[in-house]
Structures are given as structure tokens and as C-alpha cells.
Amino acid sequence: MISHNNLFKILSKAVLIGACSLGPLSVVLTAQAAPTTTMSKTAPVFLGDGGDYPFSSAVRVGDTLYMSGQIGFKDGQLVKGGIKAETKQALDNINMTLLTYGYQKSDIVKCLAMLTDMDDFADFNEVYKAELAKPYPTRSAFGVADLAAGASVEIECIAAK
Structure with missing residues (x-):
């Protein structure tokens, strides 16, 4: 059985890896809101x-x-x-x-x-x-x-x- 602490670490790592794999996006996390992403609309x-x-x-x-x-x-x-x-x-x-x-x-x-x-x-x-x-x-x-x-x-x- 996975403890809540270990589950939190696993999920946090999964979110971080997922966010990094999206490329040049900014991931904003707050304690009370779901993650939001912002992408630049100005490519070189x-x-x-x-x-x-x-x-x-x-x-x-x-x-x-x-x-x-x-x-x-x-x-x-x-x-x-x-x-x-x-x-x-x-x-x-x-x-x-x-x-x-x-x-x-x-x-x-x-x-x-x-x-x-x-x-x-x-x-x-x-x-x-x-x-x-x-x-x-x-x-x-x-x-x-x-x-x-x-x-x-x-x-x-x-x-x-």
C-alpha cells in the first residue's frame, strides 16, 4: 500500500515530468488552484x-x-x-x-x-x-x-x- 506522502511525491513528479515534456510552456501552480499553462504566441x-x-x-x-x-x-x-x-x-x-x-x-x-x-x-x-x-x-x-x-x-x- 502506498502512503499519502509517497503518493503525493509520485504525482508531483509525474506532473513535473509532464510539464517539462510540453516544451517551452510556463506552468503555474498554486496551493488552491489547478495547474494552468501559458504559451508564448510570439515564435521567432x-x-x-x-x-x-x-x-x-x-x-x-x-x-x-x-x-x-x-x-x-x-x-x-x-x-x-x-x-x-x-x-x-x-x-x-x-x-x-x-x-x-x-x-x-x-x-x-x-x-x-x-x-x-x-x-x-x-x-x-x-x-x-x-x-x-x-x-x-x-x-x-x-x-x-x-x-x-x-x-x-x-x-x-x-x-x-
Whole structure:
């Protein structure tokens, strides 16, 4: 015969295993209510592709667009003119991605900038400030050793409606 305590342990374990096997669902248990489940209605949608490279140009989750980083590439090559020209082109590429998926610059909420030379930070900020408007998105900036294709700057942004 199974005691009440052991039966409770067995049933609790069965509920836990069953809940875990359902995938990414949240199981909410209260002492006085039956278990309820909540499922996210916003599965990621992978958009575009990186061509020969293994990444999507953006992923939309609900109304949030997560964009891959952009460097100052135009017509398959890095633009000439240094940090200012590269920053402008990277932001133009971001804007093109935004427009492609129904967003605009004012929807940007977060950016991450990577620069190979932090001495270029003032020039980067000058272009960034001219291309985006107040209220500016939150931003992080990092000095890095190298970037793809010998770029001086890479910018990655998140937009939300």
C-alpha cells in the first residue's frame, strides 16, 4: 500500500515530468488552484539571410526586430573614407533592414557599437548623432581588436514597435 506522502511525491513528479515534456510552456501552480499553462504566441521569425554567411539579417519576435550587425559595406565592398564613411554606411544598411521589415529609425531602442580604434569614438558619435534623432536609443560601445572585412566599426541594433 502506498502512503499519502509517497503518493503525493509520485504525482508531483509525474506532473513535473509532464510539464517539462510540453516544451517551452510556463506552468503555474498554486496551493488552491489547478495547474494552468501559458504559451508564448510570439515564435521567432527568421528574416533574410547572410548570403554566403551563416546568419539571418534579422529575427522578429513579436513586435521586436533583432538585427545582425552591419559594417560599412556597399556593393560588396567596404566603403572608403574611414570611420565616418563606414559609420554612415553601416547606419544606412541598418536603415535599409528596418525599412525592409516595416520599421523605421525611430523604432530603434538599443544599439551596440564595436570600434577597432576607440580614438575614433568622437568621429563615430558625430555621424551617429547626425543619423539618429532624440531620444537616442540606449547604446553600448566596445573597443575590439578586429572586425570582419577589415572594418573599423560594426553596429548592431534592436527595434521595437
